[in-house]
Amino acid sequence: MSARDRILARLNRSAPQQPPALPDVGAWYATHRSSETPADKARRFRHFIELAHAEVHAVSRNNWADTLHQVLKARGIDRLLVAEGTAHGDTALDELPPRGIECSVYDMAIEAWKSEMFNATPASLTAARAAIAETGTLILWPNEKEPRLMSLVPPVHIVLLDASNIYNTFFEAMTAEAWNNGLPTNALLVSGPSKTADIQQTLAYGAHGPKELIVLLLGEEA
Amino acid sequence: MSEHTLHFKPAEGFRARSKAVVDNPFLRQSFRGAMDFLMSKRAAQFPDPEELESLRNLGEAIRQYNLAKLPDLLERLEANLTRNGIKVHWAETPDEANAIILGIIQGHGATRMVKGKSMVSEEIELNHAAEAAGIEALESDMGEYIVQLANEKPSHIIMPAIHKTKEEIARLFHEKVPGVDYTDNVDALIQIGRNVLRQKFQEAEIGLSGVNFAVAETGTLCLVENEGNGRMCTTAPAVHIAITGIEKIVEKLEHVPPLLSLLTRSATGQNISTYFNMISSPRKPGEKDGPEEVHLVLLDNGRSQAYADEQLRKTLQCIRCGACMNHCPVYTRIGGHAYGTTYPGPIGKIVSPHMLGLDATAGLTTASSLCGACGEVCPVKIPIPDLLIRLRSEAFSAPHAKPAMRGQGAGHSPLISAIWRGWALVYRSPALYRAVSWLGSRFGWLMPSRQGAWTTVREPLRPAPKRLRDQLKERNKA
Numbered sequence: 001m002s003a004r005d006r007i008l009a010r011l012n013r014s015a016p017q018q019p020p021a022l023p024d025v026g027a028w029y030a031t032h033r034s035s036e037t038p039a040d041k042a043r044r045f046r047h048f049i050e051l052a053h054a055e056v057h058a059v060s061r062n063n064w065a066d067t068l069h070q071v072l073k074a075r076g077i078d079r080l081l082v083a084e085g086t087a088h089g090d091t092a093l094d095e096l097p098p099r100g101i102e103c104s105v106y107d108m109a110i111e112a113w114k115s116e117m118f119n120a121t122p123a124s125l126t127a128a129r130a131a132i133a134e135t136g137t138l139i140l141w142p143n144e145k146e147p148r149l150m151s152l153v154p155p156v157h158i159v160l161l162d163a164s165n166i167y168n169t170f171f172e173a174m175t176a177e178a179w180n181n182g183l184p185t186n187a188l189l190v191s192g193p194s195k196t197a198d199i200q201q202t203l204a205y206g207a208h209g210p211k212e213l214i215v216l217l218l219g220e221e222a
Numbered sequence: 223m224s225e226h227t228l229h230f231k232p233a234e235g236f237r238a239r240s241k242a243v244v245d246n247p248f249l250r251q252s253f254r255g256a257m258d259f260l261m262s263k264r265a266a267q268f269p270d271p272e273e274l275e276s277l278r279n280l281g282e283a284i285r286q287y288n289l290a291k292l293p294d295l296l297e298r299l300e301a302n303l304t305r306n307g308i309k310v311h312w313a314e315t316p317d318e319a320n321a322i323i324l325g326i327i328q329g330h331g332a333t334r335m336v337k338g339k340s341m342v343s344e345e346i347e348l349n350h351a352a353e354a355a356g357i358e359a360l361e362s363d364m365g366e367y368i369v370q371l372a373n374e375k376p377s378h379i380i381m382p383a384i385h386k387t388k389e390e391i392a393r394l395f396h397e398k399v400p401g402v403d404y405t406d407n408v409d410a411l412i413q414i415g416r417n418v419l420r421q422k423f424q425e426a427e428i429g430l431s432g433v434n435f436a437v438a439e440t441g442t443l444c445l446v447e448n449e450g451n452g453r454m455c456t457t458a459p460a461v462h463i464a465i466t467g468i469e470k471i472v473e474k475l476e477h478v479p480p481l482l483s484l485l486t487r488s489a490t491g492q493n494i495s496t497y498f499n500m501i502s503s504p505r506k507p508g509e510k511d512g513p514e515e516v517h518l519v520l521l522d523n524g525r526s527q528a529y530a531d532e533q534l535r536k537t538l539q540c541i542r543c544g545a546c547m548n549h550c551p552v553y554t555r556i557g558g559h560a561y562g563t564t565y566p567g568p569i570g571k572i573v574s575p576h577m578l579g580l581d582a583t584a585g586l587t588t589a590s591s592l593c594g595a596c597g598e599v600c601p602v603k604i605p606i607p608d609l610l611i612r613l614r615s616e617a618f619s620a621p622h623a624k625p626a627m628r629g630q631g632a633g634h635s636p637l638i639s640a641i642w643r644g645w646a647l648v649y650r651s652p653a654l655y656r657a658v659s660w661l662g663s664r665f666g667w668l669m670p671s672r673q674g675a676w677t678t679v680r681e682p683l684r685p686a687p688k689r690l691r692d693q694l695k696e697r698n699k700a
Contacts, residue, residue, distance in 0.1 A: 003522075004312035007468065010526040011293040014535075019290035023283040025476045032273055048493065110511040114458075118424050135494035147510040148457045152450055170494075171479040180475045183440050185506055186457070189498035194450040196412060197490070198365035198381060200388045201259050204412040207364055208419060209450025209497070 029171045033134070041133040041166040046217065048136025052192030053205055054213040064216050065095040068158060071214055072101055072123060081106060081117075081124040081154060083146040088127050088160050106147055117149060123156035128215075130165040130173055132189070138215070139173060140188040148186050157193075157210035163219040236585050239560040249385060253557050256384050260548040263491025264599070281484045282603040284477045285539035292529065295438045295471045296520065302441030306503040308516045316346035319521050323348060323430070323463055324355050326517055330461060332357070332427035336419070338445070338452035339363040340432030341379050341542065342465045342521055345564045345577065348430070360426070362419050362451040364412060371398045377558030379565060380489050380544040385557050419451065429455035429513065433466035434541070435481060436518070438473045441502055443518065446485060448496040456501060462513040464501075468520050469529075469538035481541055484601035489543040524576035524628070531626045533612055537572050539602045544569075546596035546606060552589055561586060568596035572609045575617075580629030584617035656691075663689050 001009075036044070046056050059067045072080060080096060083089035084105040093103050110117060126146050128138040138159055142148040151157055167173040170189070174180070179187070194209030205211055243249050268274040288295060300310045313319035327335060335357055337343060349370070352359035361370040365382035369375060371394055376382030383391070392406035395414055402414055431452055435444040443464050445452045456462045472478060486492045505512040528534045547553040547567025558566035563574040563583070571590065575583045587610055596606040613627075620639060621631030648654050662685035669684045676683065 002312065003314045003318060007312055007314060007520075007522045007526055008293050008296065010522075011296070011468075011529055014526075014530040015293050016290045016532075020283070020287050023280060023287055023477070025280065025284070025474075025480060028276065028280050028480065032276065052496070106510060108510065110458075114424050118420060137494055137498075144508045144510065147512075148453075149511045152453050152457065169479065170482070171476060174475055174479070180439055183442055183475075183500060183502040185501070185503045185509060185512060187500040187502075188453075189494065190496065191494050191498075192496050194448070195496055196364045196449045198363070198368065198383055198449075199391055199408045199411055200386075201256055201381075201384075202388070202408040204409050206416065207412055207449035207451070208362070208416060208423075208454055 025171065026175070029169060033169050033172075036133065036168055038164060038166070041168060042163045042217065044133040045131050045136055045166050048134070049138075049192060049213075049215060050136070052136055053195070054136075054192050054215055056215045056217055059216045059218055061218060064160065064218060065091055067216055068092065068125065069096060069099050069101065071158060071216075072096075075123075075156065075212075077122045077156065078102060079104060079120075079122055080158075081121050081150060083126060083150065085145045086127065088125065089145070092125055106145075106150060110147070110149060117153050121154045123158060124150045124154040125158045125160065126151050128159050128161040128165070130167060130177075131161055132170050132173055133166050133168050135170070135191055137170070137189045137191040140190060141184045142186055142188070143184065148188075151188070151190065152209050155206065155210055156212045156214065158214045158216065159190075160216045160218060163217050234562070236560060236562060236589070239562065240556040240589075243556045243560055248387075249557060250555065252385060252387060253554050256381070257548050257554045260381075260491065264488055264545060264548070265491075267487035267491045267493060277480060277484060278601055278603050280480050281541075281601050282539065284472065284481060285541070285602045286536075288472050288477065289469065289529070289535060289538055291473060292469070292471065295473050296468060298473070299436055299438040299441065299471055302438065303518060304441075306441045307506075308441065308443075308503060308518055311517060311519045312522075313519055314522045316521075316523055319346045319465065319519050319523075320348055320351035322519055323465070324351060324357070326461065326463055327352075327357055327428050328355070330427060332461070334358045334360075334422070334426040335428040335430055336360050336362050336422050336426040336451075336455050336459065337366070338429070338431035338455040339366055339382070339447065340430065340465060341376075341564060342432055342467055343430060344376065345523065346465075346521065348465075359430075360419075360422055362422070362455060363447075364415050364449060364451075367415055367419065368394065371395070375559065375564075377566065378544060378547065379542055379567075379569075385559065419454075423451075423454040423458045426455075426459045427461060429457075429459035429462045431456050431462065431464050433464050433470055433518070434485065435478055436466060436471045437475050437478065438471055440475055442475070443501045443516075444478060444482075445499040445501070446482065446495045446497075447499070448490075448492075450497060453497055453499055456499065457512055460513055461515045461517070462501075462504075463517045463519065465519040465521060468522055468525050469540075481602075485541050485543050488545040488599065488601040524578075527627060528573075528576045534576075534609065534626065536604050537576065537609060539604050540569055540573065541602055542569075543601055545599045545601065549595040549599045551591060551593060551595070561589075568606045568610075569604075572604075572606055572613060575613055575627060575629070579632070580613070580617045580627055581632035582629065584629070584633035587613040587617055659685070659689050659691075663687055663692070 082092045130139040193213040196207040311322045349359045368383040377385040396404040434446045504516040528537045553567040571586045617633040666685035
């Protein structure tokens with residue numbers, strides 16, 4: 001008998017014959033969380049993510065690249081990692097190099113350029129799939145074009161979020177999009193720049209991940 | 223890395239370790255301050271008592287539902303993880319878990335492992351096993367990194383270095399990290415840790431992590447963190463090994479949001495952690511990063527013993543938020559190291575007996591005033607005080623043939639049991655009670671003036687020269 005079989009046999013001996021009823025999670029959210037207008041959700045999202053030390057810029061569809069350029073210029077950053085083959089990545093590739101920002105792309109497996117990623121990539125641009133208002137949270141589903149380390153290793157992470165994709169709660173996001181039918185390799189919730197309070201409960205930003213998180217909020221009226 | 227091996231030693235020295243902390247005003251102040259901070263942060267997250275209560279009820283219902291189906295869910299989790307390409311391993315004991323993990327590492331010819339925060343890896347003392355096998359096991363959570371540099375153990379399950387001041391950490395970095403000047407600026411200290419560890423994230427072949435929730439229906443491992451080191455450990459190295467206790471399973475993905483909300487709000491008073499990382503497979507063809515291999519080690523280590531008893535099973539509802547220790551008057555005064563167990567505080571007292579046996583932990587069950595604070599704040603409503611009373615009874619009653627727990631009766635003393643039987647007899651018989659109380663009032667002066675621990679800070683106990691019944695009799699006469 002394997003360890004697996006022995007553990008399962010012990011548990012099966014004592015498991016209750018009749019499990020309790022399935023808890024109604026949806027009913028709790030229906031009674032404890034109200035639905036909000038898109039504008040209210042955008043305001044709440046912004047409030048909470050700013051509380052967590054993220055910077056938010058309201059942008060429109062035709063000017064966001066200008067804001068992106070200003071954000072980088074203000075920090076003296078002249079290199080940006082972008083996702084080639086995505087709408088936002090291609091826009092950045094078109095618009096930034098003429099203004100003096102070099103755009104690099106994630107076009108090979110990390111093993112081939114780990115050191116460059118860790119040591120010579122000051123900033124990255126990714127999109128958010130959606131967001132959550134009640135906690136000020138970005139939902140990222142990294143993929144082949146926009147891999148996982150893009151939102152983690154560069155010290156400045158810039159995220160483009162469409163304000164019409166903000167859910168009220170995490171529960172609403174996962175049920176509306178039926179996540180239980182299948183999740184990607186990695187799904188992420190990001191609610192601010194990396195931080196720690198491990199030294200004498202003193203909050204410090206930029207523990208291991210991005211020191212700065214900048215959200216370009218598409219469509220929200222400033 | 224360490225000059226000597228540190229092991230958890232629960233029973234021995236609990237009293238001495240507690241006294242050392244109580245006698246140290248700096249440590250006491252440090253714990254008091256930290257616990258006050260964490261309690262007020264939690265309170266600020268739950269302004270509405272009705273919302274808190276109903277969310278706790280939901281959390282409890284979710285945990286109990288999933289525990290009731292645990293064996294089925296484990297099999298479903300295994301099937302779905304396997305389908306997703308994640309390899310599942312089972313371990314009954316810490317030694318088995320270490321052997322599995324070292325086997326995977328050695329199978330890759332690897333020598334460098336970076337670790338995200340994992341209390342289960344502390345429970346199995348993986349770092350010692352790795353060190354003995356010539357594998358570097360480096361903690362990357364800032365708090366864990368600090369206690370590892372100091373050759374200590376975490377003193378809190380959420381904030382491992384809560385017992386250390388920034389000045390101590392400044393000296394530690396100056397002494398142990400090459401080329402670092404003394405600074406007690408917290409931002410500077412964090413940047414030092416960041417720079418050391420970023421290099422390690424690039425080099426390590428193996429990343430190890432714990433698991434906060436494992437979702438059976440999708441085959442997903444969920445991790446909660448603020449720093450990003452957990453994401454580094456689970457993304458940058460070629461192999462990711464996750465380890466978890468068998469109890470941390472939920473059937474449905476929708477069970478996660480309420481538990482996550484309860485966890486972060488109860489633990490650190492955050493409405494959500496900076497990162498919530500959901501991993502469902504290794505790197506797929508075409509993907510450019512992420513580990514090529516992902517493993518999950520499922521550890522029993524006494525959990526199935528707790529599971530076998532309907533009352534003790536509630537121990538396994540725990541989501542490891544640490545609120546019980548933050549609110550515990552005993553933990554606040556003695557700190558986490560005094561307990562000697564991996565998990566300190568109230569949750570440690572009810573979970574450790576299953577891992578280590580009551581023989582090693584009988585003393586911990588009585589290190590409580592039963593004030594009830596732990597049970598009141600528990601986000602999944604574990605009746606910790608009731609479980610403490612149950613464990614006391616298991617530890618101190620006479621050994622019996624079919625014990626519910628390893629080490630049952632370890633604290634039993636025939637003399638003390640005889641005294642309590644005598645006491646019960648006297649209180650059941652009015653005649654005997656009258657006789658004994660009369661003797662007490664007459665010969666009370668014979669009581670010794672030194673009565674052990676009682677008289678170290680109190681007057682000795684002596685029966686009154688006149689019994690209450692006699693006083694009442696006189697008053698009625700008058």
